[in-house]
Amino acid sequence: MKRYSFLALASVLLLSVLCVYSVSQAANTIKVGIVDTYTGPATTFTNDVLDGFKLAVQKINASGGILGRKIEYTTRDEKFKPDIGLAMAKELVLKEKVDILMGTINSATTLAISDFVRKEKIPFFVTFAKSDKIVAEKGHRYIFNMNENTEMAGRAAAIALAKKPYVKYWIAGDDYEYGHAIAEGVWDNLKKLKPSVQKVGETWWKVGEADFTPYITQILAAKPDFIIVATGGSGMVNFQKAAKATGLSQKVPFYQHTATELSVLAPQGQNAPEGVYGTANYFFYYPDTAQNKAFVADFKKAYNRNPRIGALYGYMTAQFIAEGYKKAGKIDKEKFVTALEGMSLDSPVGKLEIRKCDHQLLLPMYFGVTKKDAKYEFLTASGIETIQGKDYVPSCEEVLKHRKK
Amino acid sequence: MESVLGFISPKILSQILVGLSRTVILFIVSSGLSLILGVLRIPNVAHGSLYMIGAFMAYTVSHLFGGGNMGFWMALVLAPLGVAVVSFAAERSLFQFLYEREHLMLLLLTFAMSLVFGDLVKMVWGGEYRSVPVPSIFQGYINLFGGLPFPIYSFFLLVVGPVIAILLWLLTNKTKIGKISRAAAVDREMVGAVGINVSWVFATVFIIGCLLAGLGGVLVAPTVSVTLGMDHTLIMEAFLIVIMGGLGNVWGALLGSLIFGLTQSLGILVWPQFGIVFPYLAVVVVLLFRPTGLLRSTW
Numbered sequence: 001m002k003r004y005s006f007l008a009l010a011s012v013l014l015l016s017v018l019c020v021y022s023v024s025q026a027a028n029t030i031k032v033g034i035v036d037t038y039t040g041p042a043t044t045f046t047n048d049v050l051d052g053f054k055l056a057v058q059k060i061n062a063s064g065g066i067l068g069r070k071i072e073y074t075t076r077d078e079k080f081k082p083d084i085g086l087a088m089a090k091e092l093v094l095k096e097k098v099d100i101l102m103g104t105i106n107s108a109t110t111l112a113i114s115d116f117v118r119k120e121k122i123p124f125f126v127t128f129a130k131s132d133k134i135v136a137e138k139g140h141r142y143i144f145n146m147n148e149n150t151e152m153a154g155r156a157a158a159i160a161l162a163k164k165p166y167v168k169y170w171i172a173g174d175d176y177e178y179g180h181a182i183a184e185g186v187w188d189n190l191k192k193l194k195p196s197v198q199k200v201g202e203t204w205w206k207v208g209e210a211d212f213t214p215y216i217t218q219i220l221a222a223k224p225d226f227i228i229v230a231t232g233g234s235g236m237v238n239f240q241k242a243a244k245a246t247g248l249s250q251k252v253p254f255y256q257h258t259a260t261e262l263s264v265l266a267p268q269g270q271n272a273p274e275g276v277y278g279t280a281n282y283f284f285y286y287p288d289t290a291q292n293k294a295f296v297a298d299f300k301k302a303y304n305r306n307p308r309i310g311a312l313y314g315y316m317t318a319q320f321i322a323e324g325y326k327k328a329g330k331i332d333k334e335k336f337v338t339a340l341e342g343m344s345l346d347s348p349v350g351k352l353e354i355r356k357c358d359h360q361l362l363l364p365m366y367f368g369v370t371k372k373d374a375k376y377e378f379l380t381a382s383g384i385e386t387i388q389g390k391d392y393v394p395s396c397e398e399v400l401k402h403r404k405k
Numbered sequence: 406m407e408s409v410l411g412f413i414s415p416k417i418l419s420q421i422l423v424g425l426s427r428t429v430i431l432f433i434v435s436s437g438l439s440l441i442l443g444v445l446r447i448p449n450v451a452h453g454s455l456y457m458i459g460a461f462m463a464y465t466v467s468h469l470f471g472g473g474n475m476g477f478w479m480a481l482v483l484a485p486l487g488v489a490v491v492s493f494a495a496e497r498s499l500f501q502f503l504y505e506r507e508h509l510m511l512l513l514l515t516f517a518m519s520l521v522f523g524d525l526v527k528m529v530w531g532g533e534y535r536s537v538p539v540p541s542i543f544q545g546y547i548n549l550f551g552g553l554p555f556p557i558y559s560f561f562l563l564v565v566g567p568v569i570a571i572l573l574w575l576l577t578n579k580t581k582i583g584k585i586s587r588a589a590a591v592d593r594e595m596v597g598a599v600g601i602n603v604s605w606v607f608a609t610v611f612i613i614g615c616l617l618a619g620l621g622g623v624l625v626a627p628t629v630s631v632t633l634g635m636d637h638t639l640i641m642e643a644f645l646i647v648i649m650g651g652l653g654n655v656w657g658a659l660l661g662s663l664i665f666g667l668t669q670s671l672g673i674l675v676w677p678q679f680g681i682v683f684p685y686l687a688v689v690v691v692l693l694f695r696p697t698g699l700l701r702s703t704w
Contacts, residue, residue: 039524041634043532175681203677208638210430210629214423214670217553218677221416237534237630245539245556245628247546267536267630269472 029072030065030325033092035085035113036103036127038077041233044263045310046105049127050075051303052314053102060318066325071318074098078109085109086116093122099331100125102317107131107177117142123337125321127313130178132185135358136394136402141337144320144359146313148281150178153257154185156365156392157228157279160385161186161255162193166226168200170219170252173230175204182257183230200224209235212242220251227254236264240273249273260368260381262308272379276370281363282309282349285376286384295348316347316361320354353389357396362389415550416674422549424670425663426559429566430625432662435643436573436655437617443653443703444590444610447500448508450515453640454522455488455615459622460631461526462487464535467626477540480623488619489612496611501604519636527633537626558627565624569617573655576613586610590653590703645684649691651698660699664691 034053036046053073061070074096078085085104092098093116101117102125104110110129117124118140125144126134132151134143148156171187173179190197200222203215219227231239236256243249258264259278284296284306295315299307307315323345328335344353353362368381438452462484467476495518503511539558546554577583585606589596597603621639629635646665650657665684672683691699 039527041532041632043527044534044632047532201677203673203680206638206681208634210625210635210638211427213556213559214420214427214673215677215680217419217423217555218416218673220553221419221551234534234630234632234634237536237632238628241536241539241628241630242556245544245546245558246554248554251554263534267534269536269538271536271538 028068029070030100030321030331031096031098032071032073032100032102032321033089033096033098034073034075034102035078035088035092035109036075037080037105038075039079042080042105045128045308048308048310049105049314049317052299052307052311052316053318054314055299055302055311056315056318056322060322066322067329067331069331071321078104078106080106080109082106082108082112086112089113089116093117093120098122099333100321102127104129107134110134111138114138114140114143121333123333123340125317127317128310130181132181135360136399139358139399139403141359144340144354144361146317146320146361147309148363148365150181151185152365152393153182153279154187155189155394156367156387157186157255157257157277158189158193159387159392160279160367161190161226161277164226166253167197168223168225169197170200170203170222170224170227171230172203172205172215172219172227174207174209174232174235176207176232178232179204179207179230182232183228186228186230186255186257207233207235210238212239213246216242216246216248220246220248224252227252229254229256231256237267240264240268240276241271243276244271244273249275253277255279258309260366260370262306262378265370265380266378269378270372272370274370274372274379277367278370278381279365279367280309280381281365282307282312283366283381283384284308285380286366287349287386289348289350291346291350292348312348316345316352319345319347355393355396358399360393360399362393364388365392415553417671418550419553419555420670420674421667422555422563423559424667425566426562427670428662428666429562429569430621431642431646431665432566432659433569433617433624434621434639435646435650435658435662436569437614437621438643439647439650439653439655439658440617441611441614442647443655444586445500445504445607446508446653447504447511447515447611448644449614450512450640451495451518451522452515452615452618452643453636454519454526455492455618456622456625456639457526457631457633457636458491458522459484459488459619460537460626460629460635461530461535461622462619463623463626464530464537464631467537472538474540474542477537477627480537480626481620484623485616485619488622489616492612492615493608496608500611501608504607519640523633523636532633535631537631539627543627556628562624569620570659577655582606582609642684645688649688649698651700651702653703654698654700657698657700657702 057071076088100123105128107129110126123142127146130149132149135145171183173183255277257279259276261280265272324336324340327339340354342356344351365387366384368384370379371382373380441449463480466480466483470476470479543558543561546556549555646661650661664687668683668687673680
C-alpha cells in the first residue's frame, strides 16, 4: 500500500508542476491535445498523422504562429482502448487545459470522446476513425471529421464499380464491425446504382486470419464475376499475398478499400498482385501537382519517407486549426467552430472544404488498380479515376436525418 | 463405392489438402507449446510472441541476404536459432526461478512477458507491416481437382510438417534428453534424485519448444504480413489445440491441429458465412465428451 501512496503522491506532484507550467504557457499558446494509438499494429497509420501534423505546426510556428500565438501540442497513447482514451481526453481538457482535441484511429474511443467534448464544448478533430456514426447519429457542433468513413468508401467504390460489367458478386471480409460496414457500404450502394447485380455468396473470416487459401478456393468454386473483399489492417496484405499465391488476382478481379495505399503495397515490394481494385484518399505520386510535390518533398526531408494518407489528415488538421483561428480573429471556441464551417483550403490534393452542415472534410477519392511501376520498388495505383467529395459523400439531408431522434 | 467417390468431390479434396497445409503451422507451434506445458508445466502465453519474433527475424534475415531464395533458406535456419537464443535468455534469467510457482502465477507472468515481447518487437522493428517474399521456387500455384488452385508453397509446408513430426518423435523417444524429459514430466523429484540436473533438462526442453514457435513464425512469414498482433490470434488457437489434444501430449497437438485445420477448411465449404465457428465447435464437442482431451494428458 505504501508504495501506491508514494506513487500517487509523486504523480500529484508531477501533475501540479505540469499544471503550473501549462498555465504559464497557456497565455500565449494554442494547445492541441492528441489522443491516439501509439502502441501496437495501428501505429502504422497513426505515426503518419502525428508527423504530418508536426510538419504543418512547425511551419505555422516558424512563420509567427496564429494571432501571435504558437501552436503547442501534447500526445497521449490510448493503447487502442476506449476507456483509456476517454480518460486521457478528460485529463487533457481538465488538467492540461487544451483548446483543441484530435485523434483517434479507434472508432469506439472517438465516439466516447465525442460525447465528452459535446458537453465540454471542445472542438475535436477526428483523424482516422472510420465509423459513419461519428458524423451521422453521434455528430454535433464540436466534432470535425477529417477522413472518409465506411459509408463514404462504400459509395465511392460503388460509383466506380457500377460502371464495370460485373454482375455476380461475392462478398468476403474480416468478421468485425469495420469489415461488415465496408461490405455493406459497397453492396447497398452498388445495388441502388445498378439493380441488376446479384450476390452469389458471402464469406467471413476472423480478424487476424493468417491463411486465406481455404476461403479463396471455396470462392473460386462458386465462380463469381467479382469479389468485394472487406479487410482492414494487416488483413489487407494477408489477403493480397494469398490472392497472389493462389492466382486469384488473375482469375477473378476483386476490390479492397485502401488496396492501392502505400501502407499495403510498399511492404510487398514487387510481389504484390497486379489488377487489384482499390479506393484511397491519397497517394504521394498522385495527383501530379506542384502542391502535392512540395508536400511530399517537405515530408521526405523531415522524416526520410513518403507521406501516406495519415500525413494528409494530420497536415490538413493543423492548417484548418490555424486558418480557423485567423478567421475567428480571437481565441474563442465558438467563433473558431463557426469560422471553420464551410471553410475551404488549398491542400496537396486540391481545394478541401469542411462542409457546414456536418463538419465533414470533403476529400477526393481515387479509384484505381494495382500495377507494377518501373519508377518504384513497389506497385502503384494506375488508371486512377477521381471521385470528387461532393459526388460520394452522403448529402447533408442524409447525414442529418440520422441525428434527429 | 461410386456414391462415396461422388461425395468426395474435387471441392472437398481441395479443401482437405488446403486444410492440411494449414495444419502444419498450427502443429509446429502448438507442439512446442505442448512440450513446454508437459515437461515444465508452464502455460506459456508468451509462446505466441516467440512465433511473432520468429517471423520478424525471418524478415530481417531474408532482407540481409537479398530477399531471394537464399534469404528464405537462411531465415529458415537462422531465425529459429535467434528465437532459441531469446528463449534461452528468458529461461535462464526468469523462468528457471519460477517452475515451482502455481499455474495462475505462471499464466500471469507469461502474459506479462508477451506484452514485454510485443513492445520489444515494436522497438526493434517498428509498427510497419513487413513482408517476406515467397521464395521463387515456391511461387505460383498448380491447378488440382477441377481447376482449383493450390499454392506451391503449401506443398512445401505439407512436406515440412511430417518431417518435423518425425524429428520430434525421434527426439522424444530415441534420445537421452527426450527420455529424461519424459520422465521429468511424470516425476521431476525422482529425476533429480537419480542425479540428473533437472534445471538444464528444463532449459533444453524450453528452448526446443520455443525453437518450434520460431520455426512456425518463419514458415508462416511468406504467406502473411509480418506485423505486431500476429501473436494474439495464434496463441488462442494453439492453446485450444493443446487442450483439445491433451495437455502436454505432443501427439495430441498433432491430432488437435488436424481437427482444427480440417474443420475450418471443410466448414468453409459447408457454410462460408460462418466458417470460423467450426473449429471452435469441434473444441466444444471434444471437451464435452472428453474433458481431459483426446489423448492422455501428462498433467
